[in-house]
Amino acid sequence: MDNWILKNTAMLVNDPVKEQPVAADEVKVKVTYVLASNYDAVLYSGDGGAKYPKTIGRFAVGRVTEAGAGCYGVERNMRVLLQPTRSCGNCLECKTGKEEYCSSPAIAGRDFDGFLRDFVVCKYTDVAPLPDSVGDTEALCTEAVALAEKVYDRLELPAGSRVAVIGGNFAGNIMAQVLQYHKLIPIVIDNSPVALDKARGCGIYYSFAADDDLHENIKEATSGMLCDAAIYTTCSRLDPALTIRVLSEGKQAVLAGFAPISFNIPARELCEKNASVFCAMNGYGYTDTAINLLVHKAVDISVFEKETLTEFDPNAIYKTLGDVSTVRSGKMTIFKLII
Ligand SMILES: [Zn+2]
Structure with missing residues (x-):
C-alpha cells in the first residue's frame, strides 16, 4: 500500500491511510498513474510553501471504485483525472458563489493531499471523466x-x-x-x-x-x-x-x-x-477545455521520452524528483501504482 507523505522538508514517508468512508457526493478512486513533476520536487526541497504533512503528487489519473448516491456523471469503473486544483473557499469569488473564478486555487500536494497513494476519496466534482480516446499518459498532461x-x-x-x-x-x-x-x-x-x-x-x-x-x-x-x-x-x-x-x-x-x-x-x-x-501558475478552470484539446489531438506527446516506475522506495522517489527538476529535456517519469 502506498501513501507518500511529505512530513517536512526532504522527509518523505510511506504511511498508508486507513479505510475512508465515502459520502453521498464523493467518489473513491484507485490511483493508477502519477506524473513526477518539478512542482513535487520544489515541495520536497521545502521551497514550495507546503503545509506539512501532505501527500505529494499533483498530476494523476485513476479509476472510480465507488461512487456515492449523489454523484452525477461519474460512475464506478470510469477512468478519471484527479483535479490538481480546487477552489480555495476563502477568496471573494468563492464566497460569492463564483468558485470558477477563484483567485487563489488550492493545489494538490501543497494545500490539500496530493495523489501519490493507492486511493483517493474526494468530491465527485474533483474528478474529471476521461474519454476513451485520451490515454492515461496523455491525461497526465492535462x-x-x-x-x-x-x-x-x-x-x-x-x-x-x-x-x-x-x-x-x-x-x-x-x-x-x-x-x-x-x-x-x-x-x-x-x-x-x-x-x-x-x-x-x-x-x-x-x-x-x-x-x-x-x-x-x-x-x-x-x-x-x-x-x-x-x-x-x-x-x-x-x-x-x-x-x-x-x-x-x-x-x-x-x-x-x-x-x-x-x-x-x-x-x-x-x-x-x-x-x-x-x-x-496553474490550469484552474481549464481542465474540461484541456481534455477536449487532447481528444482533438491538439498536442502530440509522442516526442517525450517516458519512463514508468512500478516499484519505488523513498530513494527512488527522491532521485526521480531530483531528475525532473534538473533535466530539461522533456522526459515524463511516471509512477505506476499497483495493488
Ligand atoms: Zn477561492
Whole structure:
C-alpha cells in the first residue's frame, strides 16, 4: 500500500491511510498513474510553501471504485483525472458563489493531499471523466495543456501573432503546441538542442538557441517587429531577461509554469518596452477545455521520452524528483501504482 507523505522538508514517508468512508457526493478512486513533476520536487526541497504533512503528487489519473448516491456523471469503473486544483473557499469569488473564478486555487500536494497513494476519496466534482480516446499518459498532461490554454485565452492575440516561448521543456513544448493549434506562431527558445529538436519534431517551425544570434533570428522570424508576446516558463532556468528582449513594445510578458522558482526580471527593460506582465501558475478552470484539446489531438506527446516506475522506495522517489527538476529535456517519469 502506498501513501507518500511529505512530513517536512526532504522527509518523505510511506504511511498508508486507513479505510475512508465515502459520502453521498464523493467518489473513491484507485490511483493508477502519477506524473513526477518539478512542482513535487520544489515541495520536497521545502521551497514550495507546503503545509506539512501532505501527500505529494499533483498530476494523476485513476479509476472510480465507488461512487456515492449523489454523484452525477461519474460512475464506478470510469477512468478519471484527479483535479490538481480546487477552489480555495476563502477568496471573494468563492464566497460569492463564483468558485470558477477563484483567485487563489488550492493545489494538490501543497494545500490539500496530493495523489501519490493507492486511493483517493474526494468530491465527485474533483474528478474529471476521461474519454476513451485520451490515454492515461496523455491525461497526465492535462494540467500542462490547461495552463497553456489559460495563457492563450488571456493573451487575446489574433491568428498569426508571433509568441516567444522561453524554455522548450515539457511545459514549454506543450505551451508552444497549444498556441500553434490556435493558429498563433510560437517561437521556442532554449539552450538544449534536445528541447529544440523536440519542438521541431512536433511541427514547431521556429526554434532557436538562446545564443548571440538569437536577436537576429527573432527579427527574421518576425519581419523585424519582434514578438507579440513572450512566455517565460518558470522551470526553464534560462535568463529571464530574454523574455523582455524578444518582445515588441507595449506587449505582454507571461511567467508560466507550475513551480514558483525565484528569479529576477529586469525592471528597466520592462519599463522601456512598456510591457505588462501576468503570471499563470496553474490550469484552474481549464481542465474540461484541456481534455477536449487532447481528444482533438491538439498536442502530440509522442516526442517525450517516458519512463514508468512500478516499484519505488523513498530513494527512488527522491532521485526521480531530483531528475525532473534538473533535466530539461522533456522526459515524463511516471509512477505506476499497483495493488
Ligand atoms: Zn477561492
